[in-house]
Amino acid sequence: MAATAAYDEIADWYEAEFSPRSSADDSLGVDRALRDLLGRGDGRCLEIGCGTGVHAASVRALGWTPIGVDLSAGMLRHARGRLPCARGDAERLPVGDASVDAAIAMMVHTDMPAYPAVLREAARVVRPGGVFVHVGVHPCFCGGFADRSDPEAVVIRTGYGDGHWTKESWTDRGIRDKVGASHFPLAELLNAVLAAGMVPERFAETGGSTPVVLALRARIPAGGSPV
Numbered sequence: 001m002a003a004t005a006a007y008d009e010i011a012d013w014y015e016a017e018f019s020p021r022s023s024a025d026d027s028l029g030v031d032r033a034l035r036d037l038l039g040r041g042d043g044r045c046l047e048i049g050c051g052t053g054v055h056a057a058s059v060r061a062l063g064w065t066p067i068g069v070d071l072s073a074g075m076l077r078h079a080r081g082r083l084p085c086a087r088g089d090a091e092r093l094p095v096g097d098a099s100v101d102a103a104i105a106m107m108v109h110t111d112m113p114a115y116p117a118v119l120r121e122a123a124r125v126v127r128p129g130g131v132f133v134h135v136g137v138h139p140c141f142c143g144g145f146a147d148r149s150d151p152e153a154v155v156i157r158t159g160y161g162d163g164h165w166t167k168e169s170w171t172d173r174g175i176r177d178k179v180g181a182s183h184f185p186l187a188e189l190l191n192a193v194l195a196a197g198m199v200p201e202r203f204a205e206t207g208g209s210t211p212v213v214l215a216l217r218a219r220i221p222a223g224g225s226p227v
């Protein structure tokens, strides 16, 4: 595991400025997507890349017991008061096979260049019949190729089809310009969910008429992987 993680550098900014700004009115619909797709339940819900733990309250409000894993000690310092959490790599989750009832990945896939491997880990740690929820930036309308400075006229430049890492961004108030982000074209992202052996059940798009967020709920098959 890396001694320092990219988010260590920006953890205090994320806690003090970014999270309050982005969650003040849930204008991107991140919390709404989580609540709609995860739904009520009980048992342990693992947040993969829990960051500062901002989603723990919603997970708890739905009846689940939140736990979290993140690579960044700086982010976890803020998360500790919000949920039980541990430092670990999403590509090798420090969690036993079939040991949680649900897992969520909230706004993290662009931070995880090996997201297909992370999805396989999610499928490993969630019990058969359990649920996985992904809520992430929309691959079609967000990325280094998308200029969202005018919400009425989002400009999509060339580059969508290339999976790549970039720090290019239309704004200096976001995350991509600070730590960079990976891009997964839509089909690649959805095919990775299928390749992990999960069965997609529902999709959602939120955050305006040119959506900022694409979310999905998938089930871990009860009778073994279908692939």
Ligand SMILES: C[S@@+](CC[C@H](N)C(=O)[O-])C[C@H]1O[C@@H](n2cnc3c(N)ncnc32)[C@H](O)[C@@H]1O
Binding pocket: 005, 007, 048, 049, 050, 051, 052, 053, 054, 055, 069, 070, 071, 072, 075, 088, 089, 090, 091, 105, 106, 107, 108, 111, 112, 175
């Ligand atoms: C944009 S933040 C999202 C945090 C939180 N889920 C939220 O919605 O506020 C991305 C998080 O992913 C974490 N992360 C990136 N790569 C990771 C990895 N390989 N394993 C675990 N966490 C990772 C970062 O440290 C950071 O906390």
